[in-house]
Amino acid sequence: MRTAFIKTLIGLAEKNERIFLLTGDLGFSVLEEFKEKFHGRFINAGIAEANMIGVAAGLALTGKLVYVYSIVPFVTLRCLEQIRNDICYQRLNVRIIGIGGGLSYGTAGGSHYSLEDIAIMRAMPDLAVVAPGDPLETESLIKESINYDGPLYIRLGKGRDPEVHKKIKSFKIGKGILIKPGKDIGIISTGNILFNSLKSAELLLESKIDPAVLSMHTVKPIDRIGLARFVKGKKAVFTVEEHDVDGGLGSAVAEVLSEMPDKINFKRIGVNPPVKILGSQDYLRAKLGLDPKGISEKIKGFLKKWKIKK
Amino acid sequence: MSKTFNKNQLAGLEEIAKELRREIVTMHALSGNSHIGSSLSVVEILIALYFYSLDLSPGCRGKKKDRLIFSKGHASSSLYAVLAKKGFFSKDLLKSYCVDGTKLAGHCIINCVPGIEASTGSLGHGLSMGAGLAIGMRAEREKHRAFVILSDGECQEGSVWEAAMFASQHKLDNLVAIIDYNKLQAFGKTSEVMDLEPLSKKWFSFGWEAREINGHNLPQVIKALSEAPFKKDKPSVIIAHTVKGKGISFMENQLLWHYKSPNKDELRKALRELD
Numbered sequence: 001m002r003t004a005f006i007k008t009l010i011g012l013a014e015k016n017e018r019i020f021l022l023t024g025d026l027g028f029s030v031l032e033e034f035k036e037k038f039h040g041r042f043i044n045a046g047i048a049e050a051n052m053i054g055v056a057a058g059l060a061l062t063g064k065l066v067y068v069y070s071i072v073p074f075v076t077l078r079c080l081e082q083i084r085n086d087i088c089y090q091r092l093n094v095r096i097i098g099i100g101g102g103l104s105y106g107t108a109g110g111s112h113y114s115l116e117d118i119a120i121m122r123a124m125p126d127l128a129v130v131a132p133g134d135p136l137e138t139e140s141l142i143k144e145s146i147n148y149d150g151p152l153y154i155r156l157g158k159g160r161d162p163e164v165h166k167k168i169k170s171f172k173i174g175k176g177i178l179i180k181p182g183k184d185i186g187i188i189s190t191g192n193i194l195f196n197s198l199k200s201a202e203l204l205l206e207s208k209i210d211p212a213v214l215s216m217h218t219v220k221p222i223d224r225i226g227l228a229r230f231v232k233g234k235k236a237v238f239t240v241e242e243h244d245v246d247g248g249l250g251s252a253v254a255e256v257l258s259e260m261p262d263k264i265n266f267k268r269i270g271v272n273p274p275v276k277i278l279g280s281q282d283y284l285r286a287k288l289g290l291d292p293k294g295i296s297e298k299i300k301g302f303l304k305k306w307k308i309k310k
Numbered sequence: 311m312s313k314t315f316n317k318n319q320l321a322g323l324e325e326i327a328k329e330l331r332r333e334i335v336t337m338h339a340l341s342g343n344s345h346i347g348s349s350l351s352v353v354e355i356l357i358a359l360y361f362y363s364l365d366l367s368p369g370c371r372g373k374k375k376d377r378l379i380f381s382k383g384h385a386s387s388s389l390y391a392v393l394a395k396k397g398f399f400s401k402d403l404l405k406s407y408c409v410d411g412t413k414l415a416g417h418c419i420i421n422c423v424p425g426i427e428a429s430t431g432s433l434g435h436g437l438s439m440g441a442g443l444a445i446g447m448r449a450e451r452e453k454h455r456a457f458v459i460l461s462d463g464e465c466q467e468g469s470v471w472e473a474a475m476f477a478s479q480h481k482l483d484n485l486v487a488i489i490d491y492n493k494l495q496a497f498g499k500t501s502e503v504m505d506l507e508p509l510s511k512k513w514f515s516f517g518w519e520a521r522e523i524n525g526h527n528l529p530q531v532i533k534a535l536s537e538a539p540f541k542k543d544k545p546s547v548i549i550a551h552t553v554k555g556k557g558i559s560f561m562e563n564q565l566l567w568h569y570k571s572p573n574k575d576e577l578r579k580a581l582r583e584l585d
Contacts, residue, residue, distance in 0.1 A: 048469075048472035048475065048476065051473045054436075054438020054442060054473065055442035055476065057428075057439050058379075058441060058442015058446065061428065061439065061442065061446070062450070063446070064446050081435075082435060085429060085430075089419075089420075090420045
């Protein structure tokens with residue numbers, strides 16, 4: 001996803017001189033091409049994220065379109081008040097790019113995880129929160145971000161995030177993408193866990209359960225209309241995210257569902273931090289039940305509990 | 311800015327300083343809002359900027375102008391008073407400062423009225439935004455400058471020093487910081503809470519060119535502002551030594567007036583002193 005991000009941004013920056021890229025000294029071996037091509041529009045702001053966000057705000061006040069890049073916790077939590085006051089309250093065109101969504105930095109340990117960012121960024125006024133599901137969604141999002149009016153938080157994975165889409169017909173911030181139709185249940189996924197969500201659906205299909213899968217890349221503003229349409233007629237609905245089970249996509253969807261007239265069987269699947277085991281992202285996902293098998297087993301368990309037969 | 315500056319003009323500016331102080335004490339008396347002492351200490355700095363140094367006027371829209379970020383947002387009454395005096399908005403509006411339904415908050419909110427170009431209030435944000443403005447202006451090959459007014463207590467925020475390092479690294483000589491060094495913060499003397507000294511040495515060591523002045527001496531303030539940048543390729547900081555509560559004898563250097571607002575009697579006394 002990092003590569004999709006920077007490649008797309010470089011393409012856009014060729015034509016759009018307003019684009020600036022700031023990094024908090026991260027992105028070594030990722031951002032160099034941008035740096036070389038657009039020397040004056042690349043700023044390594046050093047390991048000083050609070051200042052970096054303020055600088056981004058100042059640049060945006062002069063009409064620049066500013067992308068700020070770092071690992072999720074450093075570019076969200078470390079400088080949260082700057083994000084709220086300088087970017088959101090002033091409603092500036094800054095795009096905060098968080099790398100390492102969820103448990104991408106597995107063995108790096110908790111300091112580098114992003115399991116609270118969606119919850120916290122979702123509380124920031126006027127800030128759209130978008131976690132694309134694969135490299136192609138990332139590319140589409142970055143292209144769309146040029147014309148988006150207002151601040152954006154973009155939560156990416158890391159290096160080798162698997163591809164889900166072959167082609168995206170239309171991508172719109174705030175509008176979910178149907179990945180797979182299905183008649184029995186619904187799986188709603190955000191961020192780089194999308195591949196596993198889709199694979200879990202395929203496993204469920206083997207057990208004669210036909211899930212529909214929705215990529216809800218935008219957690220805020222949540223796609224209310226798309227959600228209502230998606231859950232209609234489903235026997236149960238599940239959210240899947242590599243994030244704290246509280247406060248993220250699951251909570252955003254629950255807020256919408258709870259205000260709908262009909263009750264629906266609903267369960268949130270995610271992480272319960274703190275994560276006390278260490279290992280690669282795949283290892284952690286498997287241990288925490290976020291690999292395709294884990295997700296499908298959880299879903300089957302709930303269906304059984306609710307006495308729902310396919 | 312190399313405008314001529316004579317005694318008559320000085321007398322005129324000093325009269326404006328009195329007028330603004332009258333507005334400020336009245337605003338705080340009407341609203342009961344805090345931070346009057348911080349507003350009174352920054353008056354001459356604002357007058358020098360708005361009536362002399364800044365290439366910025368009510369009608370000027372678009373990019374080609376100086377920029378000012380009032381990072382010590384808690385002293386907003388002072389900025390409102392000077393902006394109204396300059397004609398950015400009607401003086402009548404000052405009466406509404408911090409009363410129900412007002413546009414004029416106790417801390418600056420971007421575009422709440424013409425002339426407020428950034429939101430501030432949480433200390434330690436303004437210098438970074440100023441550095442961003444300076445880079446943006448430089449990228450446009452703009453000759454204008456970005457000014458940031460900080461409080462002394464604000465320099466206890468770590469982010470100020472992040473910004474200081476950043477600005478010198480990027481040789482932002484179009485960035486000018488002015489510190490309203492009134493020596494008092496909420497709980498007591500700055501030197502007793504968390505001492506800033508040696509303050510100018512700190513800025514020098516962070517790669518800035520620093521100058522210390524009397525922040526109530528208008529010719530000194532104007533001179534310093536007109537000479538910035540003090541050195542090519544370096545950001546400039548003006549450390550303006552000031553008196554908290556300046557201009558009103560019973561408020562000067564009194565910690566009490568960081569939070570207190572004047573009652574009717576005190577307002578009358580203050581206005582008499584400012585006659």
